[in-house]
Each structure stands twice: as C-alpha cells, then as structure tokens.
Amino acid sequence: xxxxxxxxxxxxxxxxxxxxxxxxxxxxxxxxxxxxxxxxxxxxxxxxxxxxxxxxxxxxxxxxxxxxxxxxxxxxxxxxxxxxxxxxxxxxxxxxxxxxxxxxxxxxxxxxxxxxxxxxxxxxxxxxxxxxxxxxxxxxxxxxxxxxxxxxxxxxxxxxxxxxxxxxxxxxxxxxxxxxxxxxxxxxxxxxxxxxxxxxxxxxxxxxxxxxxxxxxxxxxxxxxxxxxxxxxxxxxxxxxxxxxxxxxxxxxxxxxxxxxxxxxxxxxxxxxxxxxxxxxxxxxxxxxxxxxxxxxxxxxxxxxxxx
Numbered sequence: 001x002x003x004x005x006x007x008x009x010x011x012x013x014x015x016x017x018x019x020x021x022x023x024x025x026x027x028x029x030x031x032x033x034x035x036x037x038x039x040x041x042x043x044x045x046x047x048x049x050x051x052x053x054x055x056x057x058x059x060x061x062x063x064x065x066x067x068x069x070x071x072x073x074x075x076x077x078x079x080x081x082x083x084x085x086x087x088x089x090x091x092x093x094x095x096x097x098x099x100x101x102x103x104x105x106x107x108x109x110x111x112x113x114x115x116x117x118x119x120x121x122x123x124x125x126x127x128x129x130x131x132x133x134x135x136x137x138x139x140x141x142x143x144x145x146x147x148x149x150x151x152x153x154x155x156x157x158x159x160x161x162x163x164x165x166x167x168x169x170x171x172x173x174x175x176x177x178x179x180x181x182x183x184x185x186x187x188x189x190x191x192x193x194x195x196x197x198x199x200x201x202x203x204x205x206x207x208x209x210x211x212x213x214x215x216x217x218x219x220x221x222x223x224x225x226x227x228x229x230x231x232x233x234x235x236x237x238x239x240x241x242x243x244x245x246x247x248x249x250x251x252x253x254x255x256x257x258x259x260x261x262x263x264x265x266x267x268x269x270x271x272x273x274x275x276x277x278x279x280x281x282x283x284x285x286x287x288x289x290x291x292x293x294x295x296x297x298x299x300x301x302x303x304x305x306x307x308x
Contacts, residue, residue, distance in 0.1 A: 002277045005033035007229050007285035011042050011050040018291045023060050029301035033068035035285050040111040054087050061095035070100035072229055073175045076132035077106030077117050085139040092170040102173040105129035126181045128152040133189045140169030187213035192225040197260035204279040227283035231261035236299045241265055266303035273308040
C-alpha cells in the first residue's frame with residue numbers, strides 16, 4: 001500500500017489559522033503525513049498570505065504526535081545550507097524524528113527577483129545545489145567539524161551542535177523529474193526521490209533509470225525511498241466531480257490525467273493510486289489547493305484512505 005499524505009502550497013494563502021486547522025485535521029483523519037512548499041510568493045500576482053516554512057514546521061512538530069511532515073522542497077537559493085541543516089536537525093528532534101528534509105535548487109524567478117535572491121542560470125544553479133546538499137548531508141551525518149571549500153559555499157571547522165538525536169539526522173529528499181542532473185543527485189546523496197506530476201508509465205521509466213544510477217554509485221536501490229507529489233481533483237460522486245472539473249480547472253478529465261493529475265470519484269482515485277503503486281511509488285503527496293475545504297479533506301479520508 002502507498003502511504004498517502006497531503007501537500008499544500010504555502011504561498012496560496014496559508015496563514016496561522018489555516019495551517020493549524022489543516023495540521024490537526026490531517027493528523028486526526030489518519031493520513032500518513034503533511035508536506036508543504038517553501039515559497040515567498042507565487043510566480044505571478046496576486047500575492048497572497050505565505051506562512052514561513054520552517055516556523056510552520058516547528059509548530060507542527062510540537063503540536064502533533066504521529067504524522068510525518070516536511071518540505072517539498074526548501075531551496076538552497078534562499079538559505080545557506082548550514083542554516084538549513086541546523087533548522088532541520090532541531091525540528092526533527094522536536095518532533096521525535098518525523099521530519100523529511102526535502103531539498104531543491106530553486107526555480108521561481110519572480111520571488112528571487114522580488115526578495116533579492118540570486119537564482120543563477122540552470123547549470124550553475126544545480127552546481128550550487130549539489131554543494132549545498134553535500135554540506136547539509138555531511139553536517140547531519142558526521143560528528144567531526146566540517147571544512148568545505150566550494151565555489152558557492154565555504155565552511156571552516158563548522159560543527160552541528162547538538163548532534164541530531166536521530167542517527168544521521170532526518171532523511172534527505174530530492175524532488176524533480178530531470179534525468180540528467182536530478183536523478184543522478186538523488187542516486188548519489190538522497191534517501192528519497194520525489195517525482196512531480198507523472199503518469200504511472202512515466203514514473204516506471206524514470207524509476208528504472210534511477211535504479212541504474214543508484215547501482216552505479218555503489219548503493220542498493222532499496223536504500224532510496226520512492227514518492228511522488230501530484231495534483232488531485234476529487235469528488236465524492238460524479239456530480240461533485242463534474243463541478244470540480246468545471247469550476248476548479250476548466251479542463252476535461254482526460255486533459256487533467258494527461259498532466260499526471262489524479263482525477264475521479266473514490267473508486268477511480270483508488271485505481272489510479274494502485275497503478276502508481278505498481279509503478280514503484282511508495283509514498284504519494286496529494287496536492288490540496290483549497291486550504292479551506294476541510295469537508296472535502298474529510299470526505300477523501302473516509303472514502304479513499306482505507307481502500308487504496
């Protein structure tokens with residue numbers, strides 16, 4: 001069975017009341033976890049509430065007991081990797097070891113321009129990302145002070161204290177579908193690969209490539225967990241689904257499925273989740289865009305959660 005989690009886009013109006021309601025409900029309903037994006041704002045106006053990621057995860061860590069949680073994903077372009085490692089270790093400790101540390105290179109041009117962060121061209125961006133992942137991984141996993149002389153980051157005898165309570169710190173997730181850079185970085189450094197909006201056959205193909213890359217790094221494929229974040233258009237019955245498809249997306253069911261989005265009534269959603277499980281997906285983060293639709297979240301849990 002796939003572990004089913006909820007994912008929210010924090011830049012789409014997330015504030016403390018909405019976050020606290022969602023956190024409590026996701027835990028109560030029995031979902032595996034709750035994950036969220038890390039953005040200052042959206043790629044185009046209007047700008048909405050965007051609760052800061054790490055502050056929100058700290059509240060979740062201290063106010064839940066069961067659910068897994070994490071970032072999908074926190075960009076190296078926003079924060080120095082040593083700061084990210086310190087925050088991740090502290091939040092993971094506070095939660096009793098439930099954080100997954102999702103890392104990314106950064107991609108959204110508008111927020112970088114608005115807030116003064118240097119996004120860099122793609123090749124240099126991924127070079128900087130690899131340096132950042134190396135630093136975070138080593139700070140979390142080794143007890144000796146770290147010295148690092150990179151092009152983008154430099155550390156001299158930097159120690160992470162206190163040491164993470166969980167041996168090696170929280171697992172590192174790298175998200176993305178890129179074969180040339182992303183999958184190779186996953187194979188080299190990550191504990192989890194998180195794909196984005198893929199149909200089952202596309203996921204299966206990339207999953208096979210990842211196995212090959214992992215073996216080439218001298219690791220075993222079962223050392224890397226496989227997950228995916230994707231969209232969801234859900235209705236408890238056909239009439240509700242038709243309204244969702246028309247009102248929320250203004251697209252046909254086939255068009256939505258073609259973009260890798262899960263669409264349907266409970267039985268159809270269960271079938272699509274099953275196809276992803278057959279393709280190798282172990283964890284599924286379902287994007288929940290309407291932050292106030294708590295009734296819909298309850299309906300999803302009651303009709304799908306125990307049947308997939």
